[in-house]
Amino acid sequence: xxxTGKIKSVDFYRKIPRDLTEASLSGAGLxxxxxxxxxxxxxxxxxxxxxxxxxxxxxxxxxxxxxFLRIEFNxxxxxxxxxxxxxxxxxxLGTNRLNITKTIRKFSIGPDLKPTGSEFHSGPAFHDIKHxxxxxxxxxxxxxxxxxxxxxxxxxxxxxxxxxYAPWCYWSNRLKPSWEKAAKIIRERYDPEIDGRILLAKVxxxxxxxxxxxxxxxxxxxxxxxxxxxxxRDDHGHHDHExxxxxxxxxxxxxxxxxxxxxxxxxxxxLALEGKSDNGTxxxxxxxxxxxxxxxxxxxxxxxxxxxxxxxxxSGAHSFDASQMNMSHVISHFSFGRMIAPKVMSDxxxxxxxxxxxxxxxxxxxxxxxxxxxxxxxxxxxxxxxKSEVITGRNHKLIEEYEYTAHSSLVQSLQIPVAxxxxxxxxxxxxxxxxxxxxxxFITNVCAxxxxxxxxxxxxxxxxxxxxxxxxxxxxxxNF
Numbered sequence: 001x002x003x004t005g006k007i008k009s010v011d012f013y014r015k016i017p018r019d020l021t022e023a024s025l026s027g028a029g030l031x032x033x034x035x036x037x038x039x040x041x042x043x044x045x046x047x048x049x050x051x052x053x054x055x056x057x058x059x060x061x062x063x064x065x066x067x068f069l070r071i072e073f074n075x076x077x078x079x080x081x082x083x084x085x086x087x088x089x090x091x092x093l094g095t096n097r098l099n100i101t102k103t104i105r106k107f108s109i110g111p112d113l114k115p116t117g118s119e120f121h122s123g124p125a126f127h128d129i130k131h132x133x134x135x136x137x138x139x140x141x142x143x144x145x146x147x148x149x150x151x152x153x154x155x156x157x158x159x160x161x162x163x164x165y166a167p168w169c170y171w172s173n174r175l176k177p178s179w180e181k182a183a184k185i186i187r188e189r190y191d192p193e194i195d196g197r198i199l200l201a202k203v204x205x206x207x208x209x210x211x212x213x214x215x216x217x218x219x220x221x222x223x224x225x226x227x228x229x230x231x232x233r234d235d236h237g238h239h240d241h242e243x244x245x246x247x248x249x250x251x252x253x254x255x256x257x258x259x260x261x262x263x264x265x266x267x268x269x270x271l272a273l274e275g276k277s278d279n280g281t282x283x284x285x286x287x288x289x290x291x292x293x294x295x296x297x298x299x300x301x302x303x304x305x306x307x308x309x310x311x312x313x314x315s316g317a318h319s320f321d322a323s324q325m326n327m328s329h330v331i332s333h334f335s336f337g338r339m340i341a342p343k344v345m346s347d348x349x350x351x352x353x354x355x356x357x358x359x360x361x362x363x364x365x366x367x368x369x370x371x372x373x374x375x376x377x378x379x380x381x382x383x384x385x386x387k388s389e390v391i392t393g394r395n396h397k398l399i400e401e402y403e404y405t406a407h408s409s410l411v412q413s414l415q416i417p418v419a420x421x422x423x424x425x426x427x428x429x430x431x432x433x434x435x436x437x438x439x440x441x442f443i444t445n446v447c448a449x450x451x452x453x454x455x456x457x458x459x460x461x462x463x464x465x466x467x468x469x470x471x472x473x474x475x476x477x478x479n480f
Contacts (some may be wrong), residue, residue, distance in 0.1 A: 006014075026465065029318060030457050034319055042449060045445050045446060046442075049437050049442045056432050059431050062429070067303045071299060071336055072333065072338075073299070074332040075329050076113045078330075079295040080326075081218045081294060083121040086313065087313075088312070091302060104299045105298050108120050113330060116430040127256050130252065140180055157197070158198070158228050158264050159197060163203070163221055164215065165204055165205065166204070169220040169221065172319070178249050180254065182253035193252055198264075199256060219315050219318030220319045221318070226241045248317075295300040302423070307420050309421040312327070321416065322416050323376060327377065328366075336402035337400060359401050361404060377410050377411070379417075380420045384405045384423075386429070387426070391431070391432070
């Protein structure tokens with residue numbers, strides 16, 4: 001049987017009798033210093049354990065969002081009418097999408113860039129408009145209006161329909177025979193001297209530029225319907241006018257005019273009723289823009305290949321004077337990928353402080369054309385995009401975001417000026433991974449700190465104590 005004495009012989013922590021231990025001031029001082037050092041090093045280790053650390057790598061893009069990239073934007077154009085504003089997308093693979101409307105919203109804006117009303121709806125496309133190619137009427141059935149006579153005619157007739165045109169415009173010249181013939185027919189049916197409920201007129205925008213600008217005419221021809229109402233407004237005494245987008249042959253024009261005049265009695269020259277429209281012509285006419293500016297917001301989905309997002313004035317049945325187009329714009333928001341919630345972005349910045357600084361680089365920037373209007377200036381933006389992905393220690397994807405660099409320039413062009421955003425996505429992505437520290441590693445380090453400091457302090461105390469004892473013996477020997 002094993003005795004207790006033999007068991008005690010394997011004791012690693014043998015005790016020193018109390019009467020052989022001795023407390024000293026130097027030992028007390030070292031103990032205090034050692035305790036403070038342990039607390040300091042423990043705090044440093046705890047802070048290191050709680051702190052986030054990441055590793056960054058560059059890999060081939062393995063996006064979970066497929067082959068398409070989302071572009072979100074909110075851009076204000078002070079001099080581009082919502083009536084003709086078009087958002088187009090193209091890329092190097094041959095994709096060419098014109099006048100995207102499904103995911104786009106437009107709002108007419110004033111000089112202060114604030115909306116002047118509800119959302120502007122573009123309505124049917126212009127390319128289906130029918131023209132009266134067979135009309136050969138060469139007379140002048142409509143009345144020519146100038147800036148001086150415009151107000152007189154809008155107050156005199158309950159309905160005034162005006163064709164704003166340009167003599168050089170192909171579409172204006174195609175409309176002219178049908179318009180003049182329809183005007184002649186309406187004049188015969190509703191004599192201005194006897195009936196006077198409706199009048200068809202025309203304005204040459206090359207001669208009456210200021211009048212056309214006041215009515216925000218940017219494409220030719222533009223047919224506007226002015227109604228004189230009983231609820232007279234301060235701005236020139238008539239209702240907000242409408243635009244006509246229907247067919248342009250004589251029969252269609254006459255039918256539309258008949259529909260406009262039908263609900264108005266003959267005595268309406270003195271007190272006109274508010275305009276009432278027939279359901280058959282609702283698609284042909286819509287409210288005209290109140291101002292000459294437009295805010296375009298929404299998103300488009302594009303392929304992840306080099307391409308272009310182009311905003312311009314576009315119509316399949318109107319012409320534009322390039323010298324009068326001004327594509328100056330203010331970018332409120334422009335980003336790639338889905339919008340990131342502020343809370344998520346703040347969490348990411350706590351993990352990776354430098355992330356998120358370039359995902360909306362163009363936000364709040366203005367690009368104004370200070371050249372003369374005849375400069376035909378296109379504003380181009382060249383964007384290079386890199387995807388960043390943050391993954392936490394538990395392999396949980398925290399965020400996917402796209403950051404980009406932007407270089408912008410104003411370029412003179414012979415074509416219709418546009419605002420062009422050329423984008424190019426890098427085939428590589430930045431992968432940021434959180435490095436988690438294990439709790440066992442933390443405990444091991446804490447034990448090493450306590451044991452190491454205690455041992456070093458003990459050695460120092462032993463050396464110091466022995467040195468003091470030797471010095472005392474030497475002094476005693478000298479005294480004897």
